[in-house]
Amino acid sequence: MSxxxxxTVVDWLGIAPFMIFALxxxxxxxxxxxxxxxxxxxxxxxxxxxxxxxxxxxxxAYWISIKVSVASALGGALIGFFLAWAIVLGGVPAWVxxxxxxxxxxxxxxxxxxxxFAFLATLGRTGLVxxxxxxxxxxxxYSTGFNILSxxxxxxxxxxxxxxLMVLILTPALDGMKKEWREASEILGASTxxxxxxxxxxxxxxxLMGTTLLLFANAFGAxxxxxxxxxxxxxxxxxxxxxxxxxxxxxxxxxxxxxxxxMIVITGVSNILYILLRMRAERWQK
Amino acid sequence: MKTSKILAWIAIAIGAIYxxxxxxxxxxxxxxxxxxxxxxxxxQSVFSDIQFQQTFGFSMLMALFTIxxxxxxxxxxxxxxxxxxxxxxxxxxxxTLLPLVIPxxxxxxxxxxxxxxxxxxxxxxxxxxxxxxxxxxxxTLSLPYMYRAVDTAMRAIDVRxxxxxxxxxxxxxxxxxxxxxFPNVMSGVLSGAFITFAIVMGEFTMAALLNRPAFGPYLxxxxxxxxxxxxxxxxxxxxxxxxxxxxLQLVTRFSKLTPxxx
Numbered sequence: 001m002s003x004x005x006x007x008t009v010v011d012w013l014g015i016a017p018f019m020i021f022a023l024x025x026x027x028x029x030x031x032x033x034x035x036x037x038x039x040x041x042x043x044x045x046x047x048x049x050x051x052x053x054x055x056x057x058x059x060x061a062y063w064i065s066i067k068v069s070v071a072s073a074l075g076g077a078l079i080g081f082f083l084a085w086a087i088v089l090g091g092v093p094a095w096v097x098x099x100x101x102x103x104x105x106x107x108x109x110x111x112x113x114x115x116x117f118a119f120l121a122t123l124g125r126t127g128l129v130x131x132x133x134x135x136x137x138x139x140x141x142y143s144t145g146f147n148i149l150s151x152x153x154x155x156x157x158x159x160x161x162x163x164x165l166m167v168l169i170l171t172p173a174l175d176g177m178k179k180e181w182r183e184a185s186e187i188l189g190a191s192t193x194x195x196x197x198x199x200x201x202x203x204x205x206x207x208l209m210g211t212t213l214l215l216f217a218n219a220f221g222a223x224x225x226x227x228x229x230x231x232x233x234x235x236x237x238x239x240x241x242x243x244x245x246x247x248x249x250x251x252x253x254x255x256x257x258x259x260x261x262x263m264i265v266i267t268g269v270s271n272i273l274y275i276l277l278r279m280r281a282e283r284w285q286k
Numbered sequence: 287m288k289t290s291k292i293l294a295w296i297a298i299a300i301g302a303i304y305x306x307x308x309x310x311x312x313x314x315x316x317x318x319x320x321x322x323x324x325x326x327x328x329x330q331s332v333f334s335d336i337q338f339q340q341t342f343g344f345s346m347l348m349a350l351f352t353i354x355x356x357x358x359x360x361x362x363x364x365x366x367x368x369x370x371x372x373x374x375x376x377x378x379x380x381x382t383l384l385p386l387v388i389p390x391x392x393x394x395x396x397x398x399x400x401x402x403x404x405x406x407x408x409x410x411x412x413x414x415x416x417x418x419x420x421x422x423x424x425x426t427l428s429l430p431y432m433y434r435a436v437d438t439a440m441r442a443i444d445v446r447x448x449x450x451x452x453x454x455x456x457x458x459x460x461x462x463x464x465x466x467x468f469p470n471v472m473s474g475v476l477s478g479a480f481i482t483f484a485i486v487m488g489e490f491t492m493a494a495l496l497n498r499p500a501f502g503p504y505l506x507x508x509x510x511x512x513x514x515x516x517x518x519x520x521x522x523x524x525x526x527x528x529x530x531x532x533x534l535q536l537v538t539r540f541s542k543l544t545p546x547x548x
Contacts, residue, residue, distance in 0.1 A: 014366035015374065021359060022381045025422050026429075029396025030388055036399070079304070082297040090294020100301070106524075106531040107305060109481070112488045113505040114523035117516040120509075122311030129311060160308065163301070192290075221389030224490035228506050238391050245395050245495055260392045271387045 030264065036257035049258035058240070058250075062262065065220055065237040068151060072158035073215035079159070080166025081208065087167075088174040101171065104164035111161045116228035119157045123148045149230045157225060162215045169214070173207040173281065210277030217267040217274075237263055309524065316517035328518040335515075337504060345493075345501035348417070349486035352424040353479045359425065360432045361475065365467050368437075368445045382433040385426050390491045394423060398495065416496055423492045428485055432478035439474025439541070473541030477534045484530040488523055 040046050052058070087097040122129050125142060133139045147153055177200060185195045201208075223238035232239055237259065243249045244256040317324040319331070332338055367375050385393070397419060403411035409419040448470065452462045468475065493500035505523070509516045 011366075011370045014370060015363055015378070018359060018363040018378070021422075021425070022384075025397070025426050026381070026384055026388070026393065029393055029400050032400055033392065033396050079297075079301065083301045086294035086297040089290070090297070091288070091291045092294050092298060096298060100298070102531070102535060103305065105535065106528050109484050109531065110524055110527045112490050113502060113509060114488060114520040117505075117509055117520035118308045118312040118524075121315035121517040121520070122308040126315075127311055128314050129307060160305070163304070217387070221391070223389075223391055224488075224502065224506075227490070228509050231510070238389065241391055241395065242491075242495070245391075245398060256395070260395055263389055263392055264387075267387055267389060 033257045033260045034264065036254055037261040039254060041252070041254055049252070049254045050261075052252070052255050053258050053262055057235075058259065061235045061237045061240045064151065064235060066266075068154050068158065068236060069216045069219040071151075071155040072162050072219045073212050075155065076159045076162025076166050076215050077208065077212040080163045080211075081170060083163065084167050084170040084174050088171060089177075100167065104167045106164075108161050108164035108168060111222065112224040113228040115157060115160055116225045119148060119153070119160070120229065123153065123156070149233060151234070154226055154229060154234060154236075157229060158219050158222070162219065165215060165218065166211055169211045170207060173204060177203070204281075206277040206281035210274045210281060213270040213274045213277070217270040220270075221263065221267055312517045312520050312524075316514060316521055319514040328514040329522075332515050332518045332522070337499075341499050341501045341504035344499055345487050345489075348421055348424060348498075348500065349483045351421045352428060352486055353482050355421060356425045356428055356432050356482060357436075357475055357478065360429070360436050360478070361468060361471060362463060364433060364436045364440055365445060365463070368440055369449060379433075379437075382429050386430050390423075390427060390489075391495070393426060394492050394495045397423065410496065416498060420492060420496050420498050420500075423496070424482070424486050424489065427489065427492070428478070428482040431481045431485070435478035435481070436471055436474040439471040439477075443470045473537050476537045480530040480534040480537070484527050487526055 037049050038045060038047065040048070053062075083100060086092055087100055119127075121127050123141070123146075124130065127148075130141050133141055148157075181199055181203075182195060185199050190198070221238065223242060226234060226236055227239055227242065230239075232243060240249075241256065241259050241263070244259060248256070250256060250259070316328045317326065319325060319327040363378065367378055398410065401407050401409035401419060409415040445467070448466050449462055452466050457466070488502055488505075489500070490502035490506060494503045494506070505516070505519055508519060
């Protein structure tokens with residue numbers, strides 16, 4: 001073996017531990033499920049599992065999941081955008097900016113089971129807000145059909161980590177908006193509205209769209225909050241998959257693989273679009 | 287005052303209400319355990335619960351192992367890629383981002399099918415094996431954060447010069463790794479460690495499906511069975527997240543203050 005060859009071999013051996021780890025605990029387990037989705041339990045190739053995803057009960061689970069994820073992503077993106085705009089361009093004091101960014105770092109990581117507890121204690125039947133609304137202004141929140149254990153309740157809860165994530169990702173994008181663009185458009189006689197509609201938003205939209213997609217994928221894969229909040233009463237895909245792993249509720253292990261494949265496809269597509277939009281967004285932010 | 291400034295304050299006010307009301311609500315609820323007056327009874331009940339202590343300790347231990355083994359995997363890899371294999375960097379970066387794309391529940395589903403007690407590598411066949419698999423699953427979950435933190439820290443140092451200098455002085459690779467590279471990327475290692483700690487302490491899906499007595503599944507169990515303790519636990523969990531993120535910010539700020547190398 002020549003010297004160059006040996007060096008190449010050593011070079012590649014250096015990342016072997018990482019590659020073995022990634023293959024064994026990330027890639028192969030995922031591929032196992034993906035391929036399993038195309039086989040019957042006794043090992044022959046089939047599209048039946050995929051077709052079975054389109055039965056009403058599974059479709060409704062995907063549909064609720066998509067609705068919750070879209071709603072919490074849009075809500076999170078909208079409020080997060082205004083907050084990021086307020087701290088970057090709104091002229092608020094510096095301590096508000098650093099305070100909000102620090103808090104966002106914490107809140108975007110505050111998910112899972114405790115987040116569900118927090119919203120139950122606030123908007124549950126005996127939660128603080130529910131009680132105060134009833135005692136102070138005689139307004140019974142629950143008589144309006146509101147329920148924290150519902151689509152709307154889950155959406156509001158998810159926004160607690162969606163908004164901060166939007167703030168964290170969008171603040172640098174807004175920081176990258178050059179003062180000269182604003183000045184140039186003002187000199188040319190543009191109003192604030194025209195500046196936003198014709199200059200700022202066209203530059204920002206890849207960031208906005210991309211981050212919204214990221215929030216969507218973020219909500220779509222989440223399970224702990226929903227499970228702790230609603231138990232299994234709200235039939236979203238991750239909870240259905242959880243029940244399937246626990247006790248084969250679909251009575252077909254390979255249909256479970258197809259369910260997982262559906263999740264990967266949805267989060268995968270939104271992440272790929274996010275990356276593409278991000279690359280587009282970076283063109284203006286050099 | 288300008289309209290934009292008023293609008294900005296309105297946005298901040300809405301955000302503040304949305305973020306603080308649930309925290310205040312949770313705190314208030316956690317004090318309600320004694321009838322008619324506020325008390326810290328719920329916290330007392332939580333802290334004296336033997337299961338709380340056990341699951342909390344278990345998750346701390348898992349977090350510690352995750353951080354140690356995660357860093358032993360990530361730091362040498364990031365170092366090696368920068369030094370010898372810059373051409374595979376995009377591939378490695380792509381792999382480290384995959385855990386953000388593939389939901390945790392899908393990954394653990396794959397584990398349960400591949401590494402169950404009747405498979406070729408029966409991780410879940412024994413308690414020790416399952417704990418190992420849990421640590422490995424946490425390493426997977428925290429990979430995006432660890433790798434990015436370490437790689438960012440490594441960008442600030444000249445890996446090649448450091449390595450050559452150490453080699454000229456006669457250092458062997460363990461010395462280079464642990465006495466040159468690790469200390470120089472300590473800020474990255476620490477920020478990765480804190481975020482990993484926050485993730486592992488609250489993690490539910492992996493631990494629940496691998497049937498391990500971790501803090502996340504314990505939280506869920508308490509939530510399903512008790513009234514006031516869940517709020518106290520939510521406040522405790524929030525404090526843990528706040529603590530790890532606060533330490534993380536401290537580390538980042540501190541590392542920015544140290545003069546960068548030319």
